[in-house]
Amino acid sequence: MAHTKTQFGYRRHGDQDRAAGNVAEHPVVVVGAGPVGLSLAIDLAQRGQKVVLLDDADRIGEGSRAICFSKRSLEFWDRLGVGQRMVDKGVVWSLGKIFHGHSQLYQFNLLPEVGHKRPAFINLQQFHAEAYLVDRVGELPAIDLRWRNKVVALESRNDGVTLTVSTPDGPYSIHAGYVIACDGARSSLRQMVGAEFTGQVFEDQFLIADVKMTAEFPTERWFWFDPPFHAGRSALLHKQPDDVWRIDLQLSRDADPIVERQPENVRPRIARMLGHDKFEFEWISLYKFQCRRMDRFVHDRVIFAGDAAHQVSPFGARGANSGLEDAENLSWKLDRVLRGQSPASLLESYHVERSAAADENIRESTRSTDFMAPATSQEARLRQAVLSLAKETEFGKRMVNGGRLSVPSVYETPLSTADCDNWRGGPRPGASMLDAPLAFRDGQARFLTDAFISVGTNFTLLGFAPDEEPEAVSAIRIGGEYGYLDPQGLATSRYDAEPGTTYLLRPDGYVAARFKHPTHAQLDAALARAAGFS
Amino acid sequence: MTLSTSSNFAKPDDAFRAIVEAHRNLSELQSADFDAAMVLILANHIGDIDVLREAIALAKRRVLDAGQQQQQQQQQQQQQ
Numbered sequence: 231m232a233h234t235k236t237q238f239g240y241r242r243h244g245d246q247d248r249a250a251g252n253v254a255e256h257p258v259v260v261v262g263a264g265p266v267g268l269s270l271a272i273d274l275a276q277r278g279q280k281v282v283l284l285d286d287a288d289r290i291g292e293g294s295r296a297i298c299f300s301k302r303s304l305e306f307w308d309r310l311g312v313g314q315r316m317v318d319k320g321v322v323w324s325l326g327k328i329f330h331g332h333s334q335l336y337q338f339n340l341l342p343e344v345g346h347k348r349p350a351f352i353n354l355q356q357f358h359a360e361a362y363l364v365d366r367v368g369e370l371p372a373i374d375l376r377w378r379n380k381v382v383a384l385e386s387r388n389d390g391v392t393l394t395v396s397t398p399d400g401p402y403s404i405h406a407g408y409v410i411a412c413d414g415a416r417s418s419l420r421q422m423v424g425a426e427f428t429g430q431v432f433e434d435q436f437l438i439a440d441v442k443m444t445a446e447f448p449t450e451r452w453f454w455f456d457p458p459f460h461a462g463r464s465a466l467l468h469k470q471p472d473d474v475w476r477i478d479l480q481l482s483r484d485a486d487p488i489v490e491r492q493p494e495n496v497r498p499r500i501a502r503m504l505g506h507d508k509f510e511f512e513w514i515s516l517y518k519f520q521c522r523r524m525d526r527f528v529h530d531r532v533i534f535a536g537d538a539a540h541q542v543s544p545f546g547a548r549g550a551n552s553g554l555e556d557a558e559n560l561s562w563k564l565d566r567v568l569r570g571q572s573p574a575s576l577l578e579s580y581h582v583e584r585s586a587a588a589d590e591n592i593r594e595s596t597r598s599t600d601f602m603a604p605a606t607s608q609e610a611r612l613r614q615a616v617l618s619l620a621k622e623t624e625f626g627k628r629m630v631n632g633g634r635l636s637v638p639s640v641y642e643t644p645l646s647t648a649d650c651d652n653w654r655g656g657p658r659p660g661a662s663m664l665d666a667p668l669a670f671r672d673g674q675a676r677f678l679t680d681a682f683i684s685v686g687t688n689f690t691l692l693g694f695a696p697d698e699e700p701e702a703v704s705a706i707r708i709g710g711e712y713g714y715l716d717p718q719g720l721a722t723s724r725y726d727a728e729p730g731t732t733y734l735l736r737p738d739g740y741v742a743a744r745f746k747h748p749t750h751a752q753l754d755a756a757l758a759r760a761a762g763f764s
Numbered sequence: 765m766t767l768s769t770s771s772n773f774a775k776p777d778d779a780f781r782a783i784v785e786a787h788r789n790l791s792e793l794q795s796a797d798f799d800a801a802m803v804l805i806l807a808n809h810i811g812d813i814d815v816l817r818e819a820i821a822l823a824k825r826r827v828l829d830a831g832q833q834q835q836q837q838q839q840q841q842q843q844q
């Protein structure tokens with residue numbers, strides 16, 4: 231951790247010297263400088279918004295916590311200007327292996343095809359990711375990041391929210407047009423708006439240890455059911471940067487957490503797994519978890535994102551990644567509403583889209599957890615049948631659930647225009663754009679996701695030798711007289727395109743509509759719908 | 765597709781016998797393990813989630829009906 235700045239100073243702000251009747255007004259206040267709050271603030275600032283970002287601590291949290299960041303998250307971070315740094319530091323992987331006892335049951339490749347800028351996943355300690363995001367914030371004068379500023383009270387008004395903020399110099403107040411609560415699973419803002427946070431509590435206990443060692447294991451996600459070194463339970467091994475390895479061991483429901491988290495008790499467990507004890511502990515944590523979400527992510531002018539709004543089990547990399555998807559979903563909508571380009575009701579689509587995604591994440595991670603920790607003897611029997619069938623059947627392998635890894639949700643949303651043409655493939659409205667390798671006309675390579683960034687990550691028409699297009703929208707042209715080349719034909723096949731095919735992409739890179747031969751009127755109507763005028 | 769409940773085997777007795785005989789000489793626990801594997805194999809062969817759900821509903825009604833009958837019998841016995 232030595233080369234990463236993790237400690238930040240509190241600085242008194244002019245807002246704190248204002249008289250009670252002359253409180254500072256800010257269009258957006260983001261609460262919580264974790265990965266979600268930082269990313270959201272950067273995206274808003276890049277779109278031209280001024281953002282106040284408050285955090286109750288003055289340091290980046292210790293421990294690895296989240297480690298798996300998805301392709302989707304990396305593509306978002308590319309748009310924020312930090313993707314390359316994350317990938318350079320991170321451990322790239324796409325292969326997972328599942329073992330049962332001594333033998334390997336099967337392996338899966340999360341990104342078997344070529345022609346994508348970003349890998350399926352990187353592993354990167356959360357504190358590295360946060361530190362890079364904080365560095366990026368430092369390059370953006372539009373973000374006013376205030377450490378040791380803790381929101382202690384919230385009062386809704388007609389046109390915004392008044393926050394009371396506690397600091398080492400005492401409390402002060404600010405007015406916010408919108409407050410975005412990214413203050414984590416124990417969100418105090420959630421309590422301040424009086425929202426329920428309900429769901430399923432799991433009694434199973436898991437031990438996480440990040441250990442430092444030099445080892446020659448491949449950069450793959452290894453998951454064991456009933457391994458010889460940890461009989462009757464599950465185990466996970468995954469590589470992180472800096473020679474750190476994530477080990478996750480399922481413990482019994484009645485294990486004593488105080489006893490189990492003692493390093494002298496963890497050490498023999500890990501040594502049994504590794505076959506040696508030449509390792510140092512970076513971080514040990516014992517956890518139970520809940521799968522739950524808020525009923526409403528939008529509480530008038532207080533909007534919740536990330537763990538503050540929803541929590542899942544850690545198997546599947548659905549925590550931080552879904553929070554980042556929240557951020558990319560919300561920022562362009564909030565930007566448009568603040569500019570008066572879209573009605574405030576556009577924000578409701580954030581709740582519609584992201585609460586459905588949260589339900590999907592909770593469903594997937596609950597299934598994984600139930601498979602790992604069967605609740606009844608019959609459940610255990612069915613799981614045993616799956617594991618034994620997996621040895622000799624393909625369908626058995628596919629039923630083994632050692633954590634289904636996060637993929638972007640496909641939104642059923644009022645912002646989408648239903649297909650009116652016949653499609654044999656390609657991302658449908660509500661799905662996220664697919665990357666593909668393109669080339670400039672001089673042959674120089676460029677990925678489609680980079681082309682999207684270069685036109686400004688706004689509403690964008692992706693046209694394959696398009697007939698015509700409205701002038702008010704950014705455009706990426708592939709083929710035709712002036713467009714990018716598609717040297718391998720992958721963009722054309724991934725988008726099921728023929729000359730004239732046009733996709734309307736939202737500013738977050740999701741497909742809003744697609745047509746084989748659109749008219750101006752069709753594109754205008756799709757654009758209006760996607761912007762919240764429906 | 766919907767769940768077929770018409771008779772599909774040319775010789776239904778053969779099918780029933782084959783299943784019964786598969787359980788011969790198995791302990792209760794082994795029989796339960798065998799059934800679990802059989803259910804998964806057959807479910808995958810059907811490969812249609814709607815048909816599977818219909819089958820589950822039909823099978824579950826047997827269990828619930830049997831439970832109700834048992835209750836009624838107990839009540840009748842108590843009344844007698």
